[in-house]
Amino acid sequence: MEWFEPTGLAFFLLLTGDADLWRIIFTSLICSVIALLLISPAAIALGFLIAKITFPGRRALVVLVQALLSFPTVVVGLVLYMLLSRQGPFGFLKLLFTPEAIIIGYMIIAFPVLVVFTLSAVQGADPRIYETARSLGASPLRSALTTLFEVRFGVMAAVFNGFGRVVSEVGCAIMVGGNIAGLTRNIPTAIALETSKGDFAQGIALGFVLIVVAIGINAALAWLQGRGGLE
Amino acid sequence: MSAPLFSLRQLAKQFGTRVLFENERLEFESGSGYVLTGPNGSGKTTLLRIVAGLEPAGGLIEFRGQLSLIAAYPEEWRREVVYVHQQPYLFHTSIEKNLGYGLARRGMPAAERGEHARDALEWAGLGDRREVPPHKLSGGEKQRAALARAKVLNPTLLLLDEPTANLDGDARKQVLELVTALCIENHTVVVASHDPEIIRLAILNRVHVADGHIKSDD
Numbered sequence: 520m521e522w523f524e525p526t527g528l529a530f531f532l533l534l535t536g537d538a539d540l541w542r543i544i545f546t547s548l549i550c551s552v553i554a555l556l557l558i559s560p561a562a563i564a565l566g567f568l569i570a571k572i573t574f575p576g577r578r579a580l581v582v583l584v585q586a587l588l589s590f591p592t593v594v595v596g597l598v599l600y601m602l603l604s605r606q607g608p609f610g611f612l613k614l615l616f617t618p619e620a621i622i623i624g625y626m627i628i629a630f631p632v633l634v635v636f637t638l639s640a641v642q643g644a645d646p647r648i649y650e651t652a653r654s655l656g657a658s659p660l661r662s663a664l665t666t667l668f669e670v671r672f673g674v675m676a677a678v679f680n681g682f683g684r685v686v687s688e689v690g691c692a693i694m695v696g697g698n699i700a701g702l703t704r705n706i707p708t709a710i711a712l713e714t715s716k717g718d719f720a721q722g723i724a725l726g727f728v729l730i731v732v733a734i735g736i737n738a739a740l741a742w743l744q745g746r747g748g749l750e
Numbered sequence: 751m752s753a754p755l756f757s758l759r760q761l762a763k764q765f766g767t768r769v770l771f772e773n774e775r776l777e778f779e780s781g782s783g784y785v786l787t788g789p790n791g792s793g794k795t796t797l798l799r800i801v802a803g804l805e806p807a808g809g810l811i812e813f814r815g816q817l818s819l820i821a822a823y824p825e826e827w828r829r830e831v832v833y834v835h836q837q838p839y840l841f842h843t844s845i846e847k848n849l850g851y852g853l854a855r856r857g858m859p860a861a862e863r864g865e866h867a868r869d870a871l872e873w874a875g876l877g878d879r880r881e882v883p884p885h886k887l888s889g890g891e892k893q894r895a896a897l898a899r900a901k902v903l904n905p906t907l908l909l910l911d912e913p914t915a916n917l918d919g920d921a922r923k924q925v926l927e928l929v930t931a932l933c934i935e936n937h938t939v940v941v942a943s944h945d946p947e948i949i950r951l952a953i954l955n956r957v958h959v960a961d962g963h964i965k966s967d968d
Contacts, residue, residue: 645839647835647837647838647839648839648841650804650833650835650839651835651838651839651841652851653803653804653828654802654804654828654831654832654833654834655832655851655852655855655899655903656828656829656832656852656855656856656903657851657852657855658825658855661855665841665851668841669841669842
């Protein structure tokens with residue numbers, strides 16, 4: 520079987536700690552985690568505010584954010600490329616083809632996922648949570664945080680889904696990261712490159728890592744929900 | 751006659767086109783107990799929520815001689831006015847931590863919070879349930895825990911919405927005893943209720959809410 524040899528080699532590379540392979544995995548994970556850490560507070564706050572506050576244009580804003588969920592990531596990459604390129608308005612920052620550019624792209628891609636999932640979690644929350652907190656003397660901010668804590672599994676699902684979306688994203692990362700070995704090459708861009716070169720072993724190994732990450736995220740969420748007594 | 755602890759003036763509230771209250775007045779004396787009676791939909795719960803600052807309305811509110819628009823309910827009053835829902839919400843943590851929540855908002859250190867919470871749980875007959883998560887409590891236990899969570903804050907004005915609704919037998923009797931105890935302990939308590947036993951409590955002044963009007967028996 521033709522697939523057997525590259526698959527065996529893939530596991531060999533993973534288990535022997537192949538430096539190039541693990542560097543790619545590290546780049547992917549660190550860019551995704553940093554992007555999520557940076558964008559989560561603002562996105563969760565916006566999701567909460569849209570869910571709780573009635574204002575003119577709220578419905579249109581919800582539709583817009585939901586539409587951004589299906590926005591092609593390659594277009595995000597294209598716009599970001601134009602903004603960060605030497606002739607672009609932010610070219611002076613010299614961020615193009617750096618991990619920072621990938622992180623910015625990931626933040627943009629994760630943002631609507633986090634907002635929509637948080638919005639949904641807060642809208643589904645019992646309105647007595649916020650009122651109880653207020654009535655017990657909590658400030659509006661503290662009451663909002665209490666509400667988010669009470670729907671923490673929904674908020675965690677938002678963060679995990681955001682992570683899942685960016686860690687497997689290829690279009691934006693390749694456009695603004697440039698797929699530079701040892702610097703911006705991450706799991707999806709490496710899979711695309713190695714497969715195009717006919718080197719299936721590394722592609723399979725990286726694909727395996729992506730699958731493990733996806734399963735790990737879902738297992739972690741299920742475990743946390745179980746610990747919360749909400750199984 | 752001394753000034754009332756709390757009063758609503760020129761109260762106006764409507765839901766869509768339905769006018770619930772128009773230019774109504776309501777007063778609560780310090781240390782007195784009140785029961786709001788009236789048919790379903792008359793506005794008893796809405797009235798409690800307005801007093802608690804949870805429901806927007808037109809008019810003025812006076813508390814301890816300070817006047818404010820109801821719409822601009824002062825934040826510091828929330829530390830003195832506590833509202834308990836008909837079906838109270840208990841946070842997804844232990845009962846003891848639920849009782850500590852309001853104390854923490856008042857800046858009380860954790861060690862003291864635990865002590866106060868335990869005392870209040872003993873008062874509510876839940877001394878052995880302090881580590882239990884709320885979803886493992888019965889309806890009556892939840893209501894008692896919510897009463898203890900309100901009592902531990904020693905509120906100036908305590909608002910209870912139908913505390914015995916959906917309860918029967920021993921659970922109802924236990925909650926009734928706690929409500930009576932709160933009224934006797936010189937708290938200013940306002941209870942919205944259909945329960946004949948609460949309405950008949952001699953210690954409570956009756957306030958009738960019907961057809962958009964608020965009338966005290968006296």
